Amino acid sequence: MTDTLIHTRLPDRAPPASETGIIHWARTNLFSSITNTILTLASLYALYVLVPPLLNWGLLNANLAGTDRSVCDANQGGACWTFIKVRFNQIMFGLFYGSNPDQIWRPVLAFFSLVALVIPLFFDRFNYKGMLSAFILIVFPFIAFALIHGAWLGLPVADTSEWGGFLLTFVLASVGIVAALPIGILLALGLRSELPIVRGFSVFYIELWLGTPLITVLFMASVLLPLFFPAGVDFDKVLRAMIGITLFQSAYVAEAVRGGLQAIPKGQFEAADALGLSYWKKMLFIVLPQALKISIPGIVNTFIALFKDTSLVSIIGLLDLLNMSQTASKGLEWKGYDTEAYLFAAFVFGICCYGISLYSRSLEEKLDRGHKN
Amino acid sequence: MTNTDPQGQPVPQAPGTNDSSYSIDIEGLNKWYGTFHVLKEINLKVAKGERIVICGPSGSGKSTLIRCINRLEEHQEGSIIVDGVELTNDVKNVDKVRREVGMVFQHFNLFPHLTVLENCTLAPIWVRKTPKKEAIAEAMKYLERVRIPEQALKYPGQLSGGQQQRVAIARSLCMNPRIMLFDEPTSALDPEMISEVLDVMIDLANSGMTMLCVTHEMGFAKQVADRVIFMDYGEIVEEAPPEEFFNNPKHDRTQLFLSQILAH
Ligand SMILES: Nc1ncnc2c1ncn2[C@@H]1O[C@H](COP(=O)(O)OP(=O)(O)O)[C@@H](O)[C@H]1O
Ligand SMILES: [Mg+2]
Numbered sequence: 001m002t003d004t005l006i007h008t009r010l011p012d013r014a015p016p017a018s019e020t021g022i023i024h025w026a027r028t029n030l031f032s033s034i035t036n037t038i039l040t041l042a043s044l045y046a047l048y049v050l051v052p053p054l055l056n057w058g059l060l061n062a063n064l065a066g067t068d069r070s071v072c073d074a075n076q077g078g079a080c081w082t083f084i085k086v087r088f089n090q091i092m093f094g095l096f097y098g099s100n101p102d103q104i105w106r107p108v109l110a111f112f113s114l115v116a117l118v119i120p121l122f123f124d125r126f127n128y129k130g131m132l133s134a135f136i137l138i139v140f141p142f143i144a145f146a147l148i149h150g151a152w153l154g155l156p157v158a159d160t161s162e163w164g165g166f167l168l169t170f171v172l173a174s175v176g177i178v179a180a181l182p183i184g185i186l187l188a189l190g191l192r193s194e195l196p197i198v199r200g201f202s203v204f205y206i207e208l209w210l211g212t213p214l215i216t217v218l219f220m221a222s223v224l225l226p227l228f229f230p231a232g233v234d235f236d237k238v239l240r241a242m243i244g245i246t247l248f249q250s251a252y253v254a255e256a257v258r259g260g261l262q263a264i265p266k267g268q269f270e271a272a273d274a275l276g277l278s279y280w281k282k283m284l285f286i287v288l289p290q291a292l293k294i295s296i297p298g299i300v301n302t303f304i305a306l307f308k309d310t311s312l313v314s315i316i317g318l319l320d321l322l323n324m325s326q327t328a329s330k331g332l333e334w335k336g337y338d339t340e341a342y343l344f345a346a347f348v349f350g351i352c353c354y355g356i357s358l359y360s361r362s363l364e365e366k367l368d369r370g371h372k373n
Numbered sequence: 374m375t376n377t378d379p380q381g382q383p384v385p386q387a388p389g390t391n392d393s394s395y396s397i398d399i400e401g402l403n404k405w406y407g408t409f410h411v412l413k414e415i416n417l418k419v420a421k422g423e424r425i426v427i428c429g430p431s432g433s434g435k436s437t438l439i440r441c442i443n444r445l446e447e448h449q450e451g452s453i454i455v456d457g458v459e460l461t462n463d464v465k466n467v468d469k470v471r472r473e474v475g476m477v478f479q480h481f482n483l484f485p486h487l488t489v490l491e492n493c494t495l496a497p498i499w500v501r502k503t504p505k506k507e508a509i510a511e512a513m514k515y516l517e518r519v520r521i522p523e524q525a526l527k528y529p530g531q532l533s534g535g536q537q538q539r540v541a542i543a544r545s546l547c548m549n550p551r552i553m554l555f556d557e558p559t560s561a562l563d564p565e566m567i568s569e570v571l572d573v574m575i576d577l578a579n580s581g582m583t584m585l586c587v588t589h590e591m592g593f594a595k596q597v598a599d600r601v602i603f604m605d606y607g608e609i610v611e612e613a614p615p616e617e618f619f620n621n622p623k624h625d626r627t628q629l630f631l632s633q634i635l636a637h
Contacts, residue, residue: 270445271482275496275548276471285495289486 058343069334080337084344087328091344094164094324103156107167110144137178160238164319166348168238172320173307176245177253181299183246184253185292189283191258202254209251215312217244222316241313249306256298260291293367300360304353321345395454396421396552396583397442402451404437411437412448413607421551424584426594426615429604430630435587438604439554442585443474456551472500475545479557481537483529489516489540490525493547501548508547515543519573535566539573546577553577555586589634595619603627 018024030040061078063071064085072080084091090098097104117136120126146152148167149160163171190202209217221244222237229235264287272282292299311322319327325341328334395418402415411434419425427435440446441453444460444467453460455470484492493512497503503511516522519539521532529537538558545553555574559567571593578584578597588594594601594615601618603611603626611618611627622628 265482267478267480267482268484271476271478271484273445274443274471274474274476275544276468276500277496278468278500281499285499286484290484293486 072337080340083329083334083337083340087334090165090328091321091325092166094162094167094319096158096162100156103158106147106150106155110147114140114144160236163238165324166321168318169307169310169321172241172245172310172313173303175242176249176306177303179246180249180253183250185257185288187250187254188257188261191254192261206251206254209248210255214248214309215315217248218312218315220244237316237318241316241318245306245310249302252302253299256295256302257291259298260295261287263294264290296360296364300356304356307353307356308349321348394421395419396423396456398454400452402441402448402453404441404446404448411607412441415451415609417609419583419585422581422583423599424578424597425586425600425602426598427585427587427602427604428589428594433604434607435604436556439556439585439587442554443471443476472548473550474552474554475548475550476554477538477541477545477556477558479561481541483537483541483544485529488526488528492529492540493544497547512543512547515546519543533566534562535569538562538570542573552583552585555584555588557587559588559590591619591635603630605630
């Protein structure tokens with residue numbers, strides 16, 4: 001019999017105080033080196049110089065009362081939010097709704113219906129996601145069009161040429177991304193096709209659009225496209241912009257998805273093949289779900305870029321959020337208050353893009369949690 | 374390159390089988406990767422229910438050979454007939470063969486975005502058109518057989534390597550294959566997990582499944598193999614029943630290989 005050494009485990013202790021707390025945080029993050037300390041102090045000074053005047057101008061001294069410029073002209077030291085308040089409908093919904101405030105319920109109803117329809121998609125336990133998504137993608141656009149345009153429902157007609165502001169930005173960007181996704185996915189698959197013609201076409205298409213600035217695409221959609229149609233056939237400007245944006249965006253989606261496809265290990269394809277799955281089933285059930293997950297950040301980036309780039313539709317005479325804000329500040333009524341117009345547009349763009357990227361990050365995390373330890 | 378094995382030597386057959394009932398019939402198989410001649414004049418006939426272990430040095434073409442059997446690789450010369458179906462460019466034949474042949478990979482290749490159960494039911498539902506309920510019942514049966522029914526709702530990433538490989542075996546079995554191919558199923562596993570996978574394979578072998586296993590687990594070969602095949606430089610150098618193969622290997626390349634892997 002030999003003695004057995006018995007090992008008693010040591011209890012866990014809390015880390016020393018110098019490793020935790022706000023002082024520790026400041027020391028490691030703000031004052032870790034001389035350069036860091038200088039940068040920290042310089043930043044603090046810059047904040048001290050910039051923030052109070054901005055706060056004064058934008059909030060404390062700002063004008064919000066009244067319905068015309070007299071209030072703002074009397075108090076030049078503050079921002080003129082009165083202007084934004086008075087022209088809010090025009091900036092958000094365009095010329096028609098700007099001058100027919102009693103009709104604003106239509107785009108608002110369409111928007112909130114969309115939100116209400118989308119919310120169940122966020123719940124894991126909701127079982128009809130496929131059907132609901134199909135409804136949102138296929139049926140809802142017609143409902144939204146009927147509401148916003150009005151002719152089908154016998155409401156006062158808001159012609160697409162009078163759509164504008166945030167409404168137009170939102171419509172162009174969402175149609176652009178939704179229509180571009182399937183095309184982009186097919187193109188990305190085409191890049192890896194074994195059929196040379198399919199592969200060649202995909203390469204050509206993607207290179208063509210990646211090499212062309214959106215502004216050129218829009219210009220061509222508006223000026224060149226009509227040349228291919230008989231005189232007199234004039235199809236809608238907004239529709240033309242949508243087509244141009246979709247074709248353009250699909251190339252960027254394809255690039256993002258291509259990266260995702262490349263990251264899928266060969267073994268996944270082989271396992272699917274070995275089980276006898278056909279090409280499309282393999283792609284649909286095995287490859288794309290994994291590839292799209294990896295592509296989400298890339299797709300979202302292109303979407304955010306597109307969302308902001310919709311401003312370029314001014315080249316074909318459409319007034320999106322930015323251009324509508326600018327237009328509102330050009331009239332005699334509010335001349336001189338364009339800073340407020342730009343700031344407001346930036347604010348709305350900022351909120352939207354920040355929201356989109358927050359959502360994409362949470363989506364990534366959720367998908368990640370789905371199948372890693 | 375000179376001491377090639379005499380081709381066409383008599384092949385042991387399970388009693389009561391004739392030529393037409395070969396499960397796998399490979400004749401004059403040659404394959405190249407570009408100009409690299411990876412498989413040379415392979416002749417291999419596998420009877421129904423036969424269990425074959427393939428071994429040989431790394432790079433000798435073992436994986437390539439068994440991957441030709443379900444056409445994960447295309448061959449350029451010779452014929453491969455699996456269960457009476459010849460593998461050609463005809464996609465229909467390829468589909469038929471893949472439905473009857475299951476494959477287990479070295480790195481499991483489970484679908485990480487699907488649960489264990491979904492991994493097992495996907496192909497039966499979408500390839501065999503089995504009703505979902507039936508597919509689930511069937512999958513649970515095989516998960517029980519590989520002894521991990523309790524993991525059915527987990528994702529592959531949450532399982533150990535040994536468990537993942539057993540799921541991969543169950544996933545293949547769910548298609549009710551007549552032939553199972555194994556490509557080094559235990560060589561990516563930590564040592565303590567090898568036996569749980571081998572046990573499942575032994576169980577499968579005893580059930581009469583036709584099996585081709587690329588493996589260096591010589592214990593497994595001795596226990597279940599009807600024949601051991603030794604490959605080197607893309608050729609079948611020697612094939613013999615396990616006792617003979619291990620006790621008196623004929624070729625010097627086989628002897629060298631055996632001394633190397635049994636040395637450690
Ligand atoms: N896709 C490929 N392209 C070119 N050479 C390959 C490819 N796959 C395998 N090889 C080569 O073929 C030879 C045989 O490979 P493999 O069948 O994987 O050998 P084993 O499984 O016996 O280790 C190796 O030399 C390997 O480098
Ligand atoms: Mg190998």
